[in-house]
Amino acid sequence: MSMILRGVRVLELAGLAPGPHCGMILADFGAHVIRVDRPSNGGTKWIGGGGVKWLARGKRSLILDLKRPEGVTVMRKLCRQVDVVLEPYRQGVMEEFGLGPEILQKDNPRLIYARLTGFGQSGRLSKVAGHDINYLALSGVLSKLGRSNETPYAPLNLLADFGGGSLTCALGIVLALYERTQSGKGQVIDANMVEGTAYLSSFLWKSQNAGLWSQPRGKNLLDSGAPFYETYRTSDGKFMAVGAIEPQFYALLINGLGLNCAELPHQWSISDWEEMKKKFADTFAKKTQAEWCKIFGGTDACVTPILSLEEATLNEHNLERGTFITDEDHKVSPRPAPLLSRTPAVPSTKRDPLEGEHTIEILQEFGFSQEEINQLNLAKVIEIRKPKSNL
Numbered sequence: 608m609s610m611i612l613r614g615v616r617v618l619e620l621a622g623l624a625p626g627p628h629c630g631m632i633l634a635d636f637g638a639h640v641i642r643v644d645r646p647s648n649g650g651t652k653w654i655g656g657g658g659v660k661w662l663a664r665g666k667r668s669l670i671l672d673l674k675r676p677e678g679v680t681v682m683r684k685l686c687r688q689v690d691v692v693l694e695p696y697r698q699g700v701m702e703e704f705g706l707g708p709e710i711l712q713k714d715n716p717r718l719i720y721a722r723l724t725g726f727g728q729s730g731r732l733s734k735v736a737g738h739d740i741n742y743l744a745l746s747g748v749l750s751k752l753g754r755s756n757e758t759p760y761a762p763l764n765l766l767a768d769f770g771g772g773s774l775t776c777a778l779g780i781v782l783a784l785y786e787r788t789q790s791g792k793g794q795v796i797d798a799n800m801v802e803g804t805a806y807l808s809s810f811l812w813k814s815q816n817a818g819l820w821s822q823p824r825g826k827n828l829l830d831s832g833a834p835f836y837e838t839y840r841t842s843d844g845k846f847m848a849v850g851a852i853e854p855q856f857y858a859l860l861i862n863g864l865g866l867n868c869a870e871l872p873h874q875w876s877i878s879d880w881e882e883m884k885k886k887f888a889d890t891f892a893k894k895t896q897a898e899w900c901k902i903f904g905g906t907d908a909c910v911t912p913i914l915s916l917e918e919a920t921l922n923e924h925n926l927e928r929g930t931f932i933t934d935e936d937h938k939v940s941p942r943p944a945p946l947l948s949r950t951p952a953v954p955s956t957k958r959d960p961l962e963g964e965h966t967i968e969i970l971q972e973f974g975f976s977q978e979e980i981n982q983l984n985l986a987k988v989i990e991i992r993k994p995k996s997n998l
């Protein structure tokens with residue numbers, strides 16, 4: 608089946624979580640993604656194998672020492688032949704290598720040069736280290752997350768790393784590829800997690816005057832303030848999620864809980880929300896999660912079980928949709944989204960690549976002779992690794 612990014616060649620410089628995720632999205636949708644890994648010769652520091660290893664679906668790996676001039680020469684030759692270079696380093700690292708956009712785009716004017724950082728390519732923080740929680744904080748969004756009377760709480764590293772970071776960067780790359788079909792030219796993408804996360808939170812900003820956020824953190828409709836937009840513990844120690852905002856859905860919630868609307872305060876009486884939460888909590892605590900699922904399942908009450916990752920893979924709706932896929936190592940992960948009707952993603956089910964596993968074949972594909980490859984290997988500019996045989 609033909610995939611939408613078929614024929615697009617990407618060089619992804621190995622980074623932590625967002626860069627690898629962005630590369631994986633492109634690979635899932637058909638791009639040929641080559642991850643450029645660092646050598647293990649001790650000359651360079653290693654910043655987090657896990658992130659790289661865990662988000663490598665459908666990629667191949669080449670180990671290349673960019674701290675060596677010969678490595679930079681190899682990289683320039685590769686960049687002449689690819690569509691996208693994706694770099695996740697702090698501002699200035701690529702320029703120090705002599706691999707900045709001016710140089711690479713002079714070599715290849717069609718090159719899309721995607722830079723995925725925390726703070727962006729300019730500004731006083733551009734060279735400072737950080738992680739998801741820091742970018743989330745600087746975007747303003749973290750101040751809004753968390754329960755009342757508790758310190759702000761970052762929801763895993765989902766928002767900045769992946770929402771504001773990798774997804775935004777992937778969007779930038781796809782937009783630039785589209786634009787290139789008209790102009791024939793590449794461009795530089797300054798994707799960064801502070802601005803990506805801020806953009807992701809546009810609803811929060813644009814609804815500031817709507818009264819949705821007028822209460823302190825944890826006291827508003829959508830931040831765990833409202834009893835009808837909350838999570839509740841069930842009698843078997845599991846949880847249910849409630850999101851019954853509209854009056855018709857709220858009425859179904861109250862009905863399912865076995866309560867009587869006429870005996871309760873009005874849904875939107877904020878001063879009664881705390882009391883109502885206690886009432887809902889007491890009610891949910893009287894039945895098991897399965898019992899509540901039986902009551903609310905298939906209704907419009909907007910009540911769903913809170914599933915563990917494993918339970919999510921076994922959920923009937925998710926099974927019907929094929930929401931999760933299994934690779935040849937029997938590892939389960941989410942199917943790429945969204946689903947395109949004619950050209951859906953066809954994610955690789957092969958095991959993830961070893962670092963340096965494809966060094967030789969990649970260099971050959973890009974026109975390096977066997978002699979050149981041998982020399983680079985002898986000089987330890989590249990590394991070649993092979994999977995251990997089971998024999």
Ligand SMILES: C[C@H](CCC[C@@H](C)[C@H]1CC[C@H]2[C@@H]3[C@H](O)C[C@@H]4C[C@H](O)CC[C@]4(C)[C@H]3C[C@H](O)[C@]12C)C(=O)SCCNC(=O)CCNC(=O)[C@H](O)C(C)(C)COP(=O)(O)OP(=O)(O)OC[C@H]1O[C@@H](n2cnc3c(N)ncnc32)[C@H](O)[C@@H]1OP(=O)(O)O
Pocket residue numbers: 620621622623624625643644645646651652653654655656657658671672673674695696697700723724725726735736737738739740764768
């Ligand atoms: C919350 C998330 C991050 C979660 C990651 C965790 C899951 C992992 C973090 C640490 C991992 C553990 C650790 O690595 C030890 C074990 C390793 C083992 O293999 C696995 C188990 C481990 C316990 C491992 C487990 C997990 O993987 C970890 C716990 C995030 O928020 S991710 C978002 C981070 N921010 C950004 O990406 C923004 C942009 N980037 C940056 O700001 C910086 O890159 C960053 C992230 C601050 C790192 O700064 P650093 O100084 O380390 O690097 P840079 O200044 O960017 O420079 C890159 C250096 O690398 C050299 N280099 C790059 N490529 C090559 C090459 N091909 N050849 C040679 N050299 C290369 C480059 O020259 C730079 O070196 P210098 O600094 O010496 O000039």
